[in-house]
Amino acid sequence: MPKIPRIGLVVGKFWPPHRGHQLLLETAAAQVAELLVLVYANPDSPAHPAAERAQWLRELYRGDELADGPRIGPTPLRIFALSAETDGVPPDAVDDDTQREFVRQWLARQGLHVDVVFSSEDYGPGFAVHLGVPHVAVDNARARVPISGTRVRADAAGAAAYLHPLVAAQLGVVPPAPVPRIVFLGAESSGKSTLCAALAEACGTVWVPEYGRTLHEQKNGNLEYEDLLYIARRHAELEDEAAAQARGVLFCDTNAATTALYSYYYFHRCDPTLRAMAAVCGQRYAHTFVCAPTVPFEQDGWRGPEALRSFQHGMILMQLDYFNIPYTLVEGTVQERVAQVRAALK
Structure with a gap:
């Protein structure tokens, strides 16, 4: 040999x-x-x-x-x-x-x-x-x-x-995607994952879970500052992998902009490379939806206290306004939210 x-x-x-x-x-x-x-x-x-x-x-x-x-x-x-x-x-x-x-x-x-x-x-x-x-x-x-x-x-x-x-x-650009990417943002326990899964089933396509949650659990909640950029990178890669399997549309739970917010929240700073990824989110996604924090709060052991939901929601809206990213707010039951999203996408 x-x-x-x-x-x-x-x-x-x-x-x-x-x-x-x-x-x-x-x-x-x-x-x-x-x-x-x-x-x-x-x-x-x-x-x-x-x-x-x-x-x-x-x-x-x-x-x-x-x-x-x-x-x-x-x-x-x-x-x-x-x-x-x-x-x-x-x-x-x-x-x-x-x-x-x-x-x-x-x-x-x-x-x-x-x-x-x-x-x-x-x-x-x-x-x-x-x-x-x-x-x-x-x-x-x-x-x-x-x-x-x-x-x-x-x-x-x-x-x-x-x-x-x-x-x-x-470089301020975004690679083209084989299908439109639709992103869902929102505070913790605002129904993003549930809505993405329901939409993927209703539309016969796939969706991408929030990778930050995955790594957070893998590391028992002990994330380091450098992990935030890694989360944004892996989430983008997982989106690209899922896009190759998607039919007509890809639903995405969270984006790099929210990851940047968590970087500031946990560590009071944000890597410039992550900031750049956050800045192109308006180009990366065809439509942005924000889930209102009106569903019952579920504490699963990984989330912060319920009192933070309102603050997180406001910070997400402020960031979208700062980046001039238009968005649609969705409320109500899962079925009502699915209907609101499908109507907006039509």
Whole structure:
């Protein structure tokens, strides 16, 4: 049986990270025991420098437990952001040998050894030879994922289909959806989940539960600050997965904007990446409904006190007004709310 290379290397601008980059990283991670990722450019992006882009990658591949660090499947990722100021990154325009030698010396200074290089660019084979390791090409022709960083920088909206929702939000765009997404917001115990399930059954489609509730229960209520961004990212991914199975419409319980509210509520701060995801909710959903907190309150052991419902309801309405997101308030029984939603969607 051939020996699995211990450490792989991927080098790139990731400006910004797109689905082609994710294909490269995921293909590489499947073939090594550990993957090193170097993120840099010179000149760098003034709006989203390498350190920020590297953090996006870490967020894309972090799991439920922060201590695990980013990983793809069982393969851990070590993601480094380099800069001209601190690492001596050469200008992008210099010759290939200078670029290759910079990486070789940087790795040596860090005491890092690599066994194989992965790339989706023509420079890959020569780069690997300079490092004295094999090279693996991944979709150089862009046949599987026809996108490039240059194209995304030129037209982020036009290239949004090739961006993860987290990354797209940082650029102020939203990937297109195969079916309209309808989101339901509301205070705790305001009937969102019940209504989503009833609508999905009535319309013969699927719905997406609130992932924040799922993780909250998994961690026995001990959420950390960094979990809030993770919740928004996973919820967006679950929406995209469900959209592929939906028929005509997808119903969603909660969005990133509400997750941002909970970040402020629990931790008095909100990650800028999460704020960006909250800011594009008006574009992400075709219609927003707010469930009035008029159904009987059910304390299931995970919710706050009933007295908070009115405050939470008001904060959600304030946030929608702040983002200029139109919404429809639904009240009454489940059957009455289903009828109100179906009438509004028609």
